[in-house]
Amino acid sequence: MRGLLFLAVTAPLAGQITFNRHVAPLLFEYCAPCHRPGEAAPFPLPTYRDARQHAQQIVKATRSRYMPPWLPEPGYGEFAGARRLGDDQVRLLEQWVEQGAAEGPATDLPPAPRFTEGWQLGTPDLVVRMPRPYLLAAQGGDVFRNFVAPVPLTETRYVRAVEIRPGNKRVVHHANILIDRKQSSRRRDEQDGEVGFAGMNVILESDTFDPESHFLFWKPGTPPEVEPEDMAWRLDPGTDLVLNMHLQPSGKLEPIQAAIGLYFTHRAPDRLPMLLQLDNDGALDIPPGKRDFLAADDFRLPLDVEVLGVYPHAHYIGKQMEGFATLPDGSKRWLIRIRDWDINWQAVYRYTKPVSLPKGTVLSMRWWYDNSAANPRNPSRPPRRVRAGDRSADEMAHFWIQVVPRGKGDGRMVLQEALTRHKLRKYPRDVALHYNLGAVLLSLGKTEEAVGRLREALGIAPDHAAARNSLGAALESQGKLEEAIAEYQRAVRQDPDYADAHYNLGNSLAAQGRFEEAAGHYREVLRLHPGDTPARKRLAQVLQASGGGLASRNQWSEAVTRYREAVALDPEDADGHNNLGAALARVGNKGEAIACFEQALRLQPGHEAARRNLGLARR
Amino acid sequence: MRSSLGRRFLLVAPLLAWAQEPAAVDLAGTPADPFRGNQIHVLLFLRTDCPISNRYAPEIQRLHQRYAPAGVRFWMVYPNREEPVEAIRRHAAEYNLPGQILRDPHQTLVKKTGARVTPEAAVYAADGRLVYRGRIDDRYVDLGKSRPAAARHDLAAAIDAALAGKPAAHKTTRAVGCFISGLR
Numbered sequence: 001m002r003g004l005l006f007l008a009v010t011a012p013l014a015g016q017i018t019f020n021r022h023v024a025p026l027l028f029e030y031c032a033p034c035h036r037p038g039e040a041a042p043f044p045l046p047t048y049r050d051a052r053q054h055a056q057q058i059v060k061a062t063r064s065r066y067m068p069p070w071l072p073e074p075g076y077g078e079f080a081g082a083r084r085l086g087d088d089q090v091r092l093l094e095q096w097v098e099q100g101a102a103e104g105p106a107t108d109l110p111p112a113p114r115f116t117e118g119w120q121l122g123t124p125d126l127v128v129r130m131p132r133p134y135l136l137a138a139q140g141g142d143v144f145r146n147f148v149a150p151v152p153l154t155e156t157r158y159v160r161a162v163e164i165r166p167g168n169k170r171v172v173h174h175a176n177i178l179i180d181r182k183q184s185s186r187r188r189d190e191q192d193g194e195v196g197f198a199g200m201n202v203i204l205e206s207d208t209f210d211p212e213s214h215f216l217f218w219k220p221g222t223p224p225e226v227e228p229e230d231m232a233w234r235l236d237p238g239t240d241l242v243l244n245m246h247l248q249p250s251g252k253l254e255p256i257q258a259a260i261g262l263y264f265t266h267r268a269p270d271r272l273p274m275l276l277q278l279d280n281d282g283a284l285d286i287p288p289g290k291r292d293f294l295a296a297d298d299f300r301l302p303l304d305v306e307v308l309g310v311y312p313h314a315h316y317i318g319k320q321m322e323g324f325a326t327l328p329d330g331s332k333r334w335l336i337r338i339r340d341w342d343i344n345w346q347a348v349y350r351y352t353k354p355v356s357l358p359k360g361t362v363l364s365m366r367w368w369y370d371n372s373a374a375n376p377r378n379p380s381r382p383p384r385r386v387r388a389g390d391r392s393a394d395e396m397a398h399f400w401i402q403v404v405p406r407g408k409g410d411g412r413m414v415l416q417e418a419l420t421r422h423k424l425r426k427y428p429r430d431v432a433l434h435y436n437l438g439a440v441l442l443s444l445g446k447t448e449e450a451v452g453r454l455r456e457a458l459g460i461a462p463d464h465a466a467a468r469n470s471l472g473a474a475l476e477s478q479g480k481l482e483e484a485i486a487e488y489q490r491a492v493r494q495d496p497d498y499a500d501a502h503y504n505l506g507n508s509l510a511a512q513g514r515f516e517e518a519a520g521h522y523r524e525v526l527r528l529h530p531g532d533t534p535a536r537k538r539l540a541q542v543l544q545a546s547g548g549g550l551a552s553r554n555q556w557s558e559a560v561t562r563y564r565e566a567v568a569l570d571p572e573d574a575d576g577h578n579n580l581g582a583a584l585a586r587v588g589n590k591g592e593a594i595a596c597f598e599q600a601l602r603l604q605p606g607h608e609a610a611r612r613n614l615g616l617a618r619r
Numbered sequence: 620m621r622s623s624l625g626r627r628f629l630l631v632a633p634l635l636a637w638a639q640e641p642a643a644v645d646l647a648g649t650p651a652d653p654f655r656g657n658q659i660h661v662l663l664f665l666r667t668d669c670p671i672s673n674r675y676a677p678e679i680q681r682l683h684q685r686y687a688p689a690g691v692r693f694w695m696v697y698p699n700r701e702e703p704v705e706a707i708r709r710h711a712a713e714y715n716l717p718g719q720i721l722r723d724p725h726q727t728l729v730k731k732t733g734a735r736v737t738p739e740a741a742v743y744a745a746d747g748r749l750v751y752r753g754r755i756d757d758r759y760v761d762l763g764k765s766r767p768a769a770a771r772h773d774l775a776a777a778i779d780a781a782l783a784g785k786p787a788a789h790k791t792t793r794a795v796g797c798f799i800s801g802l803r
């Protein structure tokens with residue numbers, strides 16, 4: 001009887017919206033990943049008590065589409081982890097509050113979602129941390145800060161997943177990892193006395209074709225991405241990770257110390273993706289007051305690709321964005337559309353299924369900007385002329401597209417060539433582009449054209465050591481050794497710490513029989529990179545050759561010096577021990593000579609010359 | 620069957636008897652009246668879990684530094700009845716909030732001023748009249764939409780007007796922030 005009475009009092013009226021039956025499932029799915037203790041959102045939402053305290057806030061935030069944050073327009077690309085609420089769901093939340101925000105019977109409440117605490121993918125194979133916390137001021141505008149994290153590796157590893165733990169989720173809006181293979185960011189670190197360095201966009205130096213090919217991105221409430229089995233990325237010793245973070249002052253001083261967890265695999269990648277950057281920063285010259293300034297870019301694909309994900313990027317006055325593909329048959333395929341851009345919620349968007357696009361498809365980017373005073377997000381008041389740059393008052397017009405070239409071979413070179421040519425049409429005086437194109441042409445075997453491009457780059461910037469070095473390599477592959485040597489020599493004069501140029505110069509000199517000079521340049525490589533095995537082997541070889549030359553001129557004691565150094569550098573080389581032994585025997589040091597021949601035979605029991613020499617020495 | 624009306628009545632009756640208008644209390648639970656004394660009073664409504672009011676903490680400190688020497692009294696009012704005293708104490712210390720801390724568990728001050736969100740300010744002139752209610756400044760335009768810096772400092776202007784004995788330029792403005800719980 002009492003039970004019945006209880007039910008009669010608390011059971012919802014027909015059609016009544018209750019927390020337990022209608023609202024909790026939505027909050028669990030869409031809100032709780034961030035709105036729970038220890039996460040990025042300012043308050044938890046999973047329980048009735050939490051939700052009731054914020055009931056009106058929930059209605060206002062969902063109706064305006066401020067929450068859950070999700071910028072892409074529905075119907076313009078199918079993305080994994082889409083967080084946008086449907087109109088009916090928004091209406092339901094509204095009705096719940098209108099009807100008094102009832103709880104409803106406990107039996108209606110679905111089980112609460114389970115979340116993994118700590119590292120989401122388990123204990124990482126390697127964790128790198130910011131050396132010390134960065135202190136974010138209590139007030140002021142947003143801060144864009146970059147932190148350099150050296151990776152302590154002794155051998156190359158393949159990374160299948162990266163987990164970023166921002167350290168202070170309440171103030172970190174998003175974070176991005178860049179791979180700095182040349183440690184080019186270290187010198188900028190702590191230049192203003194604080195850990196890290198300022199800037200929204202980081203330009204890394206690289207003199208090899210090794211494109212950043214993966215989006216390594218963190219935003220609140222999104223689990224870390226695990227790369228497909230065959231798509232891990234390479235991490236070499238000496239590489240730095242640069243963590244680019246968007247921080248928002250909270251009202252009090254906030255320490256931030258991020259950690260990066262790396263998960264390795266033994267499997268080298270079979271599929272090599274690439275990030276295509278559509279951009280038109282050069283067109284950004286937005287007059288003050290202009291409400292609908294357009295920046296566009298269109299790039300024709302030179303081969304078939306699969307698109308895995310996209311990352312649109314602009315700053316504060318970016319308003320609207322479109323990314324689409326026009327197929328060779330003229331049909332249009334949407335990649336993404338954002339009606340109300342908000343830098344605070346920028347993100348990487350990955351497709352639920354890769355988007356296949358055939359060769360000849362044109363990829364398009366459209367960005368619109370509102371530089372009027374009516375745009376509350378305008379960082380400048382009154383509005384001022386806006387150009388491209390990496391401060392928050394500057395703008396950017398970027399659209400990154402992650403693609404995997406289809407078909408056999410490394411299609412990235414073909415893509416890179418087409419993309420660089422495309423960019424050169426936009427920026428014909430850009431040295432780096434001429435240089436990049438030259439480097440790509442060189443690796444594609446188009447040497448003649450590569451030489452032209454590199455000379456073009458050097459015409460604009462004669463001090464460009466990397467272009468100088470590449471020109472040397474191009475000339476060398478054409479057999480023009482003298483000219484190659486001259487270019488390498490200029491490169492190392494411009495940059496005495498340029499290891500690759502020293503190495504190339506050493507090789508060219510050695511090819512001309514100038515062993516002593518070559519040895520000097522290999523020694524420079526080893527000064528810069530003591531662990532460089534190819535340089536060590538090369539040095540041992542030229543010392544051997546040099547020793548041989550001296551021996552042929554009967555300068556035996558000088559020959560001994562060269563051979564000794566060679567053997568020390570490459571103690572596994574049986575020939576080296578044999579040669580040293582022979583030279584020692586010539587200068588009368590029989591005892592040591594015998595030890596050398598014996599060592600040669602230990603390394604290579606079938607070494608005929610060493611056996612014969614040993615016999616002669618023992619006689 | 621007897622309804623439970625009788626019991627409920629018994630519960631309500633003593634409440635009505637001891638307070639027509641339940642007062643705001645300080646953190647020790649002592650009723651506090653922020654309108655005593657012949658001076659200007661500024662009430663700031665806050666929540667411990669509202670990122671927007673948190674972000675205003677440095678601005679509130681600045682306003683206090685500027686106007687407290689002129690005799691203006693500042694009250695930090697926490698109207699969310701479910702916020703524990705300890706959480707409020709910790710919050711006020713963490714964000715270095717100035718002035719007197721009040722709880723408004725019966726939302727007496729909320730009703731009196733008409734505040735709806737946090738942060739929202741109310742200014743009472745020395746004669747006890749409400750002369751301003753609304754935003755601190757215009758930095759926030761909407762949830763998630765803010766200017767890099769404020770252009771109009773409405774609360775400061777209202778305090779200046781009250782100190783000069785003049786009416787505020789705008790008696791009310793629309794504050795942007797987190798809703799005060801329990802309001803319909």
